[in-house]
Amino acid sequence: MKSDSNPGRDEAADSVRDRELGVEQNHLDAVYRRLEEKIHEAEFLMEDATKRGQVGTPGALAERDAQVFRAGIHLNRLNNEFEDFLFGRIDLLQGKDGKKGPDGAYTALEPADGTVREDNTADIAETLHIGRIGVLDADYSPLVIDWRAPAAAPFYRSTPVDPGRVVRRRVIRSKGRKVLGVEDDLMRPELTAYLDGERLPAIGDGALMAALGQARSHSMRDIVASIQAEQDQVIRAPAASVTYVEGGPGTGKTAVALHRAAYLLYQDRRRYSGGILIVSPTPLLVAYTEGVLPSLGEEGQVAIRAVGSLVDGAEATVYDSPAVARVKGSSRMLRVLRKAARGALESGRPGRSAVQEQLAFGDDDEPEAGPTETPTRLRVVAFGRRLELDADRLNRIRQSALGGTAPVNHLRPRARKLLLDALWDQSGAGSRHSDPELAAELRSSFDEDVTSEDEFLRFLDAWWPELTPRAVLSAMSDERRLGRWARRILNPGEIRRLARSLRRDALSVHDVALLDELTAVLGAPARPKKRREYDPLDQLTGLEELMPQREESQRERAERLAQERTEYAHVIVDEAQDLTPMQWRMVGRRGRHATWTIVGDPAQSSWSDPDEAGAARDEALGSRPRRHFTLTVNYRNPSEIAELAAKVLALAMPGSESPSAVRSTGIQPRFEVVREKAADTVRAEAARLLEQVDGTVGVVVAMNRRDEAARWLSGLGERVVALGSLEAKGLEYDATIVVSPAEIADESPAGLRVLYVALTRATQQLTVVSGERDEPDGNGVPDLLRD
């Protein structure tokens, strides 16, 4: 790791470094002066807009609104205290032509002929500073180029093999308004370049290594200052259709996906006002990645949701056993759910109202005991006559209504109409008038007569209740009934396990996809309309739609819109290899008209049947063309850890290649064997690692040991956490302890791939703790990790 206090640095180098820091400090000062001017401008605009509001004509009010909105966004972005707001700089040679882009920078990628002189010297023609958002000087020259602008691309794309116009790439580290350090990479090391007659120096050992060596916290950092060329290709890939990215552990897939969201918004904000959805496998990964987009200046338009929280109101964190998960995730469930939706209707009225059901997603909610008895007879009095439909007739009416293909809840009006037809026939009133107009009038008053009777309404509610997804799911917890609905689709063991798991209180991650499917099968119940705040101005002007609600800030408004959104303009799926077929259907419904970015690694898949999931994914994506990318460099694990993990990869997916690790630490993984109690061994090792690293320590255990492992670590502080194997997805720690590889590998048919995930979480140190089941050798190396 590079350090600013390298003792070997001589005085001359120190003075060059100080001078360069001074140069960057001057530039940063100029940027902040300009930002302050812009903030004042925005504040003035806001004030001016508020005054317009007092004029009160519809035109002035609409204009006020638009102005407040724009100025508000501007202020928000400028006031955001960005850590290292300005982070990069490139020094470039003269371009082939003299054309400039909208950001004031020259557009040519290649240098003009003759720019490099025969003695390998050249002059720097252009210097660009790169930052989180763009800032133009008062004369419209670029003070800072937004990292997503085309002019910033060479900062990421240029390599010594293909340098383009870039001579030197510099990463600037600052805190608040103070420049702390610079790291230079020379893209044309053979060249002696001059800037304003002075030789261009290079400081430091390179930005990437400096970034990778930093201690990890429980939040992911953006990589905007050190995005690598192959990653940049993905981030800036055109949004059309499907961008498909594969890469091994630590290749930056999650980081790239997040930066791509920010890039797409920058490129076409209007188009993505339809929202970007990022689907993440676990709430832990959501929490870990949540801060990255705000650090890039983006909030509001992007929703990061765990796959267990995609359905409104559901917040599932419970994991099913692998055997149950395999059933719930399989596309066979589709047929079971369709049968259950119709079957639940015949079983009778659910115990709670639709509104209660809507609210009944919380973890502590008891699922219902199941539907109450369905009525077998309808008796009403109409036109003074007693009318009655018996069980047989009712059954025929129900079958006829169900003959339609519409969602079950939407067939209720049809069933009601068929009931009324049958009662009308029985009443004999149809023969009273030959005049069609009079007959129609009579029929209409008959219908009114019947439908105003409490008896009829009660009957309809019980006989054709409005079903909610949750009610159907709880009806499926009855093994006998589920057996009927799942006959010849699931085997008896699967039916038993599925029914038992649905009797549990809390919703599991896999239940959420079932609920979503049921919403589609049943038809969405009408949402209660949200009441708007009363705004007297609405009454005056009639500009309801244009006026923002008075007490709602822009951020709240963006959040509310995001909450209400069910479809998105772009969908990004992280850890896509883990989505089950039923989850692909759920995610697919949210992006029916979207463009997509899908990132994943088949070697890390915890789903047992990748082909089945692949088919569901292809169905979700339809015939959209796909653009494939592969990321090849592991930025997380040092080579010592990557080599150990590669042994499991060879078992999990023979023949697949590991990404190459970009650095080595010289520290080999350690092997410990449980002597008496796992608790003591793991706790002692965790305490040791906490001493060794500045950042975090993760202890990964088989899923059924999660709670136990948390107890082992109690009192060791917040830097250390215990995780079930499936929860480790996507996360990283300075050091990890993987407890019993054999237990993790035996958890499910995908166990070896899950173990591969567990072994690739550490940025510095890894300890493997083995029990008896791991059959450790004399050095403590478990069977699965031996050569």
Ligand SMILES: Nc1ncnc2c1ncn2[C@@H]1O[C@H](COP(=O)(O)OP(=O)(O)OP(=O)(O)O)[C@@H](O)[C@H]1O
């Ligand atoms: N260009 C880069 N500069 C600095 N750090 C980087 C770069 N690319 C990736 N990293 C870091 O490498 C680590 C791994 O990145 P990330 O989690 O995005 O990888 P991943 O491919 O999603 O991994 P996994 O498949 O194991 O979940 C993170 O700490 C990330 O910040």
